[in-house]
Amino acid sequence: MAIKEAVRPGGRSARVQEAVHQAVRELQTAKSREELSVPQIAHKAGVTPSTIYRRWGNLAELLADVSLERLHPDEEPPHTGSLASDLQAWGEHYLDEMTSPTGQCMLSDIMASAERERRQRCYRYNETIMACLRERAVMRGEATPSVEDLMDGVIAPMTYRLLYDLDTATSARLSRWIAQTLSSTDTPG
Amino acid sequence: MAIKEAVRPGGRSARVQEAVHQAVRELQTAKSREELSVPQIAHKAGVTPSTIYRRWGNLAELLADVSLERLHPDEEPPHTGSLASDLQAWGEHYLDEMTSPTGQCMLSDIMASAERERRQRCYRYNETIMACLRERAVMRGEATPSVEDLMDGVIAPMTYRLLYDLDTATSARLSRWIAQTLSSTDTPG
DNA sequence: TACCTAACGCAAAATATTTGCTTTATGAGC
DNA sequence: GCTCATAAAGCAAATATTTTGCGTTAGGTA
The missing domain is CATH 1.10.357.10 (Tetracycline Repressor, domain 2)
Structure with a gap:
């Protein structure tokens, strides 16, 4: 799975991506790393797990993606x-x-x-x-x-x-x- | 799960540990990281998966354990x-x-x-x-x-x-x- | 407006992980 | 040596996660 930089912006993909990132960030404040799971994140984001697996591959890559975004210089x-x-x-x-x-x-x-x-x-x-x-x-x-x-x-x-x-x-x-x-x-x- | 340094040496635990490490090392030469799985390693080592999960917690920790051992100064x-x-x-x-x-x-x-x-x-x-x-x-x-x-x-x-x-x-x-x-x-x- | 297609949803199938309970093997005390 | 206590392993059922095939939806483009 390659890193996707620019999904079609403004469309459904972008909304899903944002919803998933948001769900991760929120869950991270409440739960420890080991308590996080893809199905859980998917549910919170209002998305099916398979969407996440298809886009990010697995939990580790998703979390890395979110973390990297957070790193960016404000x-x-x-x-x-x-x-x-x-x-x-x-x-x-x-x-x-x-x-x-x-x-x-x-x-x-x-x-x-x-x-x-x-x-x-x-x-x-x-x-x-x-x-x-x-x-x-x-x-x-x-x-x-x-x-x-x-x-x-x-x-x-x-x-x-x-x-x-x-x-x-x-x-x-x-x-x-x-x-x-x-x-x-x-x-x- | 804490890192276990000294399991009862010479006993069954030590044999299992060695068998599992060995299985990982052998599988690593044949398969890519993503193809490795706990059940697969367990089978090759002649051990049940639950033994691995109980001892190491998950695949990532097992692999880290094996890698760290390999690092040691010959x-x-x-x-x-x-x-x-x-x-x-x-x-x-x-x-x-x-x-x-x-x-x-x-x-x-x-x-x-x-x-x-x-x-x-x-x-x-x-x-x-x-x-x-x-x-x-x-x-x-x-x-x-x-x-x-x-x-x-x-x-x-x-x-x-x-x-x-x-x-x-x-x-x-x-x-x-x-x-x-x-x-x-x-x-x- | 009418395609075309990437991305999503759904649900079934395949895998992996956890868990309760039983069994085995080792080390300690006798 | 023998017995006991216990840590660790096996087994199998219960869960949970991950993968996959296929139908659907929504953006983009002509």
């Missing part, structure tokens, strides 16, 4: 004056979200997806944010590392710890990652 | 003379394993596990290896970063890309991560 990260502080501010907000039970579920739902594309989209999402913050810094004339270096130096350790060792995903460490990553360009040569 | 990483080259050698081998279809399955099976403990064990496993390589370097009198810095600087970006953006998990990048990580201690202050 708005641009706040401006704080420097790349270091932009990274710190955005990162602390992100850590807050992702260390919460809801955030942890989102992360593991996405990781549990068999679709490589889906996981990659998660990567691209963070990449877009890094590119945005970096662009601001460039405009201000700051020396900046490449987007790739930001991904490796800041996003990677943060995500790694969010996934594997939650207790060590802290804003104190975030500061270190940022400092370390920026230091390689601040004093070039 | 032997100590080879000595190559310096921390940088030890890291490079071990890392290339690890990348090789984990970029293969089998390795990718292992990773996602482990990530799909709902058990935080299980994922954390994966972290500890890498930490042990980093500690081992670092210890060698210390014995040789090399300046070395902390284990935590090795995790953040080398393991994190490598794992992050293995999970989210496979094509960019390359040994060329590995060299960069190693160089970058070691440079912060090579020329201290």
Whole structure:
């Protein structure tokens, strides 16, 4: 099953998709992950289970789809004056979200997806944010590392710890990652 | 369901566990992930499905259990003379394993596990290896970063890309991560 | 307006999962 | 060694989920 990006918009498909997503989001607030089932979601969404199976394949992919949508940037990260502080501010907000039970579920739902594309989209999402913050810094004339270096130096350790060792995903460490990553360009040569 | 580490060893439990693990490993070579099922594994292992459900809870946890066992260090990483080259050698081998279809399955099976403990064990496993390589370097009198810095600087970006953006998990990048990580201690202050 | 077709509903069939109860095998105490 | 207590396995019935074939509906297009 391929990831469907654009179902015919505005039509019945779109309504069904929205109803199902909505049903998942509502049920998630009331029930634990293990209590969720496709028939249950289908019933709440006013849809037959086979519709869900045909569209998403299985529960895991559906949950991953919903989580990925939730991840999307509501708005641009706040401006704080420097790349270091932009990274710190955005990162602390992100850590807050992702260390919460809801955030942890989102992360593991996405990781549990068999679709490589889906996981990659998660990567691209963070990449877009890094590119945005970096662009601001460039405009201000700051020396900046490449987007790739930001991904490796800041996003990677943060995500790694969010996934594997939650207790060590802290804003104190975030500061270190940022400092370390920026230091390689601040004093070039 | 908690992770069971030590079932009564040598007894029937151990035999069942081994038979089931074995059955999974054999079936994995012949079938794709989506074709695997608990009843099928149970049959191959000469066991009833309910035994598997009671011991592991579901297919995902069983697969995660098997994958985690496979991850365990067969032997100590080879000595190559310096921390940088030890890291490079071990890392290339690890990348090789984990970029293969089998390795990718292992990773996602482990990530799909709902058990935080299980994922954390994966972290500890890498930490042990980093500690081992670092210890060698210390014995040789090399300046070395902390284990935590090795995790953040080398393991994190490598794992992050293995999970989210496979094509960019390359040994060329590995060299960069190693160089970058070691440079912060090579020329201290 | 009249197709064409993707997506949905429905319901039966196939699978998978859970559960209550029975049986077996192991380890502990004698 | 023998007996007992118990954890884990087997079995089978009851549930629940997932798949599938086929008829229906609603958007899109000519």
